[in-house]
Amino acid sequence: MKVVAAYLLALLGGNSSPSAKDIEAILGAVGAEADPSRVSLLLKELEGKDILEVIAAGKEKFASVPSGGGGGVVVASGGAAAAPAAAAAEAKEEPKKEEEKEESDDDMGFSLFD
Incomplete structure (x- = not known):
């Protein structure tokens, strides 16, 4: 990809080949x-190809590639069905623990101005 990007940058810079x-x-x-x-x-x-035509042909080929996913987010619409899902989500959340602050030697035992 970086070689293609460099090629395209050269084209944008005015270098036709x-x-x-x-x-x-x-x-x-x-x-x-x-x-x-x-x-x-x-x-x-x-070699001998117009870059705009190459990009257009690539876009056409890329359009036929499936890129959708089947794992969408399901939204509960309230009621009794939403209660178990909400309870499960709350159960999965763990309380955040505060990180213990370690003693650091920011000045490594001496000061720059001592």
Whole structure:
């Protein structure tokens, strides 16, 4: 992902065809290492393609991927059915214990101005 992000940053910066050296420079500027095999693979795959068309095609493919979850939150609507659920929720909550303050040696036994 960081190689793709660096490629896109180079495009946004006005470089219409970023090279491996450009991508490595961008990643190096933030202290990240660029894997040369990933950089070359990305450049090979995007060679001669319009990035906007590649993104649009990816969005179409991604739209068909199911991303919903079945574990939604169930809300009780009051009455007798809600009482056991509320009691169970209260039982699960444990009282918060105050953390014991440990003695710390903030000044490590001496003062800076002594």
